[in-house]
Amino acid sequence: MNRRDFLFGTSATLLASTVLPTLAKGKENAVHDIAFTQTGLSHVKHVLGPVAADPTKIPPPIMRSHSIHHDIVLEARQVEGQLDQGTTFNFMTWNAQVPGPMIRVRQGDTITLTIKSAKHNNRPHNIDIHALYGSGGGSMATFVSPGESKTEKFKCMYPGAFIYHCAVPNMDEHISSGMFGMILVEPYDGLPKVDREFYFGQHEIYTKEPFGTSGKVTFDYDAMAKEQPNYVVFNGAVQGISSEWLGAAKAKVGETIRVFMVCGGPNLTSSFHPIGNVWSRCWPQGALANPPLKYVQTQPVAPGSCFIGEMELPVAETIKLVDHALSRVARKGLLAEIDVHQTIP
Ligand SMILES: [Cu+2]
Incomplete structure (x- = not known):
């Protein structure tokens, strides 16, 4: 297993x-x-x-x-x-x-x-x-x-x-x-048809113990007041939706996919970027009443807001979803992967 x-x-x-x-x-x-x-x-x-x-x-x-x-x-x-x-x-x-x-x-x-x-x-x-x-x-x-x-x-x-x-x-x-x-x-007329959809949430966690501590870590109010989290994660897990732990999400070459992202914060704005791809169409703040922006590399997603982005998948690759404030990726646990294959194993 x-x-x-x-x-x-x-x-x-x-x-x-x-x-x-x-x-x-x-x-x-x-x-x-x-x-x-x-x-x-x-x-x-x-x-x-x-x-x-x-x-x-x-x-x-x-x-x-x-x-x-x-x-x-x-x-x-x-x-x-x-x-x-x-x-x-x-x-x-x-x-x-x-x-x-x-x-x-x-x-x-x-x-x-x-x-x-x-x-x-x-x-x-x-x-x-x-x-x-x-x-x-x-x-x-x-x-x-x-x-x-x-x-x-x-x-x-x-x-x-x-x-x-x-x-x-x-x-x-x-x-x-x-x-x-x-x-x-x-909206009344719905959303454009896509092949797959995925749902992620970004937030940061303030702990007394440093990143990577084994055992139970505890909440730190002072670190929160200073807005200095030790963890920044997608879906409440350090590199959770990736090959590092629970497994990547999966899609097929040639498909169009849609990513929904909610930024809980409470304090950090995400610079949401798909490494190896681009947001072909995206709705900043999830504001669907407006036309989408096209071919956006990195979209800010403020705490207390959402994001909807669509990607084309012309090549086989592993797309790494990140906050492009990259210390959060390198040192605080933020990563989610979408594996794009010719077929889904
Ligand atoms: Cu509550």
Whole structure:
């Protein structure tokens, strides 16, 4: 069993089948495009392996031309998870993964969102969603103590890719610990067809122990105040989505792929670049109401924003997704790979 099979074939199966968005079945997506567990995640252990979201486990493109209603549950869940091979950290998560599940709806859709807080949590949580109008992005209405749940209903009135994140007073700590994800509101006419889509989240982690320390590393408020993280990662894992650990994402020569990226921060702007390729078309800030920029090498993705980029794959290669502030790659763990082959092994 290789490392990718280990993550995405066994331990994550539990998560993928119950936590991640369930793909819709039937003609026009039956009732919902996505469904999240209504029963909570009590079966998920408090100590996990990697918390890395599988970049391929996202809801499918929307094919319908009318509005529908979605019932979505997100659970705030504090877990000890693997930040690196041999290193663990107390993550705060949405649904036990980093970034939190990608929510995908269409402009004009309505959402009933239930925010739960796992009983074993010891911190309050809430959610601020940049895709809605309302006080605190809904954070006022969704403040939950351990064991509580709150529900809000809203309509997605404008298109784009938007971050959602915890927004309690220690919001920087909670986001740094993993509490962020993306909601994609597709425009009325949808997105251009592509062959594959991938989902990544960048954030930085402030620890007392230096990068590379074995065992459990602990949060450092002073380093956060100085904005000096020891770790900068995609999907909550040091070089997680790569041959170095859990395995690269995969695509085929000749395909067109789309990458969704959410930058949690809480403080660092990503200079998002695909080494060995170029963003043929990209939407800065995920602002889909605007025409895309073309043939962009490096696109800033600010904390609290998103990015959508498309690439052509004319040659076999390994594309390395990086923040081109390269000390974060060389010294702080930031890397994700997309292997482009003639066929997918
Ligand atoms: Cu929180």
